[in-house]
Amino acid sequence: MRITGLDFCGVAVTPRTNWCFLLVRTEDGRTGLGECTLANQEALLAAEAARLASRVVGCDALARNRLARLLPHAQGGLVAQTVLSAFEGALWDLAGQALGRPIHALLGGALRETVPLYANINRGTNPRTPEGFAAAAGRALAAGFRAIKLAPFDPIIWEDAAEPGWRQGYAEGLARIAAVRAAIGPEHALMVDAHWRFSPGGAARLIQDVAGFDLFWLECPVAEANHAEIRRLRGMANDRGMRLAGAEALAGLAAYRPLIETGCYDVLMPDMKHCGGHEEMRRIAALALTAGVEIAPHNPTGPGCHAHSLHACATLPNLLPLEVQFGETERFFTLCPGASLGFSAGGAVVPGGAGLGVALDEADARATPWKPQATPWLDPRLG
Template sequence: MTRRSALASLVSPLAVLAAKPASQVRLTGIEVFRVPVNKRGDWILVRLQTDAGVTGIGDASHGRDEVTIAGLKQLWEQMRGQPCTAIEKLRQFGTPLARPAGMTGMSGACALSGIEQAMWDIAGQVYGVPVYELFGGALHTRIRNYANINRATFDRSPGGFARWAERAIADGFDAIKLASYDGFPKDPSQAEAHIALGTECVMAVRKAIGPKADLLIDAHSNFTLDRGLQLARELEPARLFWLEEVCRGIPNLARINEAAAMQTAGGESIFGVEGFHPYIAGKAADIMMPDVKYCGGMAELKKISAMAQGAGLTISPHGPASPVGNVAAAQVCVTLPNFLILELGYGEVPWRAEVVDPVEPLRGGHYTLSDRPGFGFRLNDKLLASRGQRVTI
């Protein structure tokens, strides 16, 4: 052992890296964890290792788990031994896999993004800066989150939604989202009763949260164009912050967007700048909702945001995700001039914040990102040992 390496072994991994250029730090291993959350999906978490002792983490959740894990294996075979900063190389390997024509679309995108996030986390630590510094530096000191209560609300009645909304407001959120038209009946004769109940839930939540909090409604593409136009009119008294994905197809969404009194939002399942280009050009919505897990990763999120900015549109990343995925998105969001608000899956599991250490940086409905290098937290191995399963790939 040389004097230099002997000294380095006594101090932190960051100090070791000071003696080793980032381009020489190589990826040496991958760990994948499946964390059961609820019937809406598991969290798939990725941790990459390097030959400098630094590790990085990413979120590959909410594709089809088995397909995502196969995608992680396929990408890892390409990336093993690569420099930790070879993120564009990963994107070249991963993009064909992640395009909808590739390995069942979103699962491939989740795999690409999980590894990409982990590489950014490593790069931040290697350079000794928070990841947002690598994306141009922070414009915002805090990130406003909205509480998506839809995934926690199993009592789909007006009272059931109102109770979860009240809990989120009590926790400091001032913006609430629900999708009360889910479970749309296949029998057209039952549609109107279902829509009426969904709207009753919207109005109950508006009453519960008061006039000042923002209310966001996701219609999950359940409506025809004509019924969707009518829905937008019916929801005017609820004074929505936005109405999301009323129907399918860019031309139809553009009709809704043009006619609706409220802002419209959408695009959560679109991959890449090539997917967002027609969506933006077609005026499908006022607010773009790229999901860092589905859209191609953090670098792609930044590019999509620039495209949206060029069209005068704002960005609100979609993101039922683990704290890893949400904070990865937030690392980009703090650098965006056209950032609006970030989604957070509220109330899914009581141990959500503890899946990372230190805990998820959420206070009063806002993220305040750490100034520690990388993402600023690690996976909580103790919690993963009790709640998750290690997946061999």
């Protein structure tokens, strides 16, 4: 099953969001699908896809171990690792199609038929007031979700803590959390994503201030490389009954190993788009399991990553709910027809059928090509 082409497809789905896909084509007419969304890096992703194509066209699509090995020290950084992760996923899709089996069956079989989900309401919230966040949380509850996550602290960043308005921005973030907790009641799980916006000292204060909201976890309070402070903050969070979560933009087991061995996080969040694909996610989860660390894959983007994440999550024993972007765009459910990617009672059925179980509607996708984002979702200082 020789590879005849590798195509990049970037799709504008909202004024602030592009999804990016990798299509691997073979001589027998099959197409494997991977997702390589990486905000504000679309042009670089397309260039990296073309570079990868020059290396793999003509190769056997079933030679995955040779073609899609992730080397964390290799040049290219997260852009190259994201394209390689999508390529690895597309090769799994092709292998499943060729064998007539779903990806999760090739990974050893599903431990569960339905994957639990939590609703990330961040991009689906408008206006971004406490009332707007509460309304979005209410919509997620009405859709059957039992766990909600918000990112309430934009646009503050710790480097600007001396600037006028920072304290007010922080207070507004706490008000958003309070409004969502009031809207969902004490019986539903609440997570807060801090998007690395705090210094270690500011994060310590944050943990004290959010303790009364009974968070299930606090996510990414400080820069990912600050292991000593992350361990300290984990202890503070645990003392107040909440988990510390993070590590959503790392690639490969080698990057996760020190986080696991030094006890940085209660919950690791490898992303199928960045971590190296199915093989690396399973290795990360297996090592985490030996340390009692839970896995909640990062998954706030498009339907390709979501479908691959469902297959992976079906096989992981140390799984917490999988993230899904709630309320951003209905194209999430229509752009990749095939198995249903719908949500029901806070969960999603693992796709059946051969391979990934869904395929990109290329005509629909190419009707709205990706557009440069004038205003990045995150401040460039955050990544």
